[in-house]
Amino acid sequence: MASQLSHAGDTHGWHWDDYAYAFVWIMKTPPKTGGGSLEYVPHTHWNRKNPNVPQVLRDHAIHSRHPDEGSAYLLRSDTSLHRVAPLLQDASRLIINFVFADKKDLTKEVSHETMERMFPEACKPEQKD
Numbered sequence: 001m002a003s004q005l006s007h008a009g010d011t012h013g014w015h016w017d018d019y020a021y022a023f024v025w026i027m028k029t030p031p032k033t034g035g036g037s038l039e040y041v042p043h044t045h046w047n048r049k050n051p052n053v054p055q056v057l058r059d060h061a062i063h064s065r066h067p068d069e070g071s072a073y074l075l076r077s078d079t080s081l082h083r084v085a086p087l088l089q090d091a092s093r094l095i096i097n098f099v100f101a102d103k104k105d106l107t108k109e110v111s112h113e114t115m116e117r118m119f120p121e122a123c124k125p126e127q128k129d
Contacts, residue, residue, distance in 0.1 A: 001096070001097050001098075001099075002094070002095070002096050002097075003094070003095050003096075003097060004092060004093065004094045004095075005036060005084065005087055005092075005093040006087075006090065006091070006092050006093070007087065007090050008035075008086075008087050008088060008089050008090050009086050009087065010086065010087045010093075011083060011084055011085065011086040011087070012083055012084040013083050014053045014057070014081055014082070014083045015081070015082065015083065016044075016046035016051075016077065016078055016079070016080070016081055016082075017077035017078055017099060018078070018099070019077070019078060019099045019100060019101045019102075019105050020076065020077065020078045020079075020100065020101060020102035020104070020105055021074060021075065021076060021077060021078075021099065021100040021101075021102065022074070022075045022077040022097055022098070022099055022100075023072060023073075023074050023075075023097070023098040023099075023100065024038075024067075024072060024073055024074075024075065024095050024096070024097050024098075025071075025072040025095060025096045025097075025098075026067045026068065026069055026070065026071050026072065026073075026094075026095055027069070027070075027094040027095060027096060028069055028092045028093065028094040029066070029067070029068070029069050029092075029093050029094075030087060030088075030089065030091035030092070030093060032066040033088070034087060034088050034089045034091045035085050035086055035087040035088035035089070035091075036066075036084055036085060036086075036087050036091070036093040037064050037065060037066040037084070037085045038064065038065045038066070038067065038073070038075075038082065038083075038084060038085075039062050039063070039064045039082065039083050039084075039085050040062070040063050040064075040065075040075065040080045040081065040082035040083075041056060041057065041060045041061070041062055041063070041080060041081040041082070042063065042076065042079070042080045043060075043079060043080070044056050044060060044079060044080065044081045045079065046078065046079075046081075053081065056081050057081075060081075064085070077099070078105075
């Protein structure tokens with residue numbers, strides 16, 4: 001899935017992913033001073049009924065990275081609360097995100113609520129003419 005942020009204030013807010021891993025390839029990114037950094041809290045649990053993100057953020061250290069354009073990273077995205085920090089200026093942050101299941105994901109029912117919230121247009125059912 002490709003994703004682009006381009007206006008000051010654009011963000012992918014705090015969330016856990018539906019599958020175990022995210023491999024993110026950074027095509028374009030503003031300088032660190034322009035925002036758009038990856039912020040994450042590893043080793044956290046997504047309580048889908050009561051995620052209580054503010055409490056998780058109070059109880060754990062937030063890590064931050066600003067990968068360079070052309071680089072990529074692998075994130076354990078189902079057990080790391082994470083977000084793309086808001087852009088601080090109009091600038092382009094363009095990524096391609098690949099998601100991967102682990103063995104556990106293949107043996108349980110997985111909802112796609114994160115994908116549906118973050119990429120509603122891509123997740124719409126196709127309409128037949």
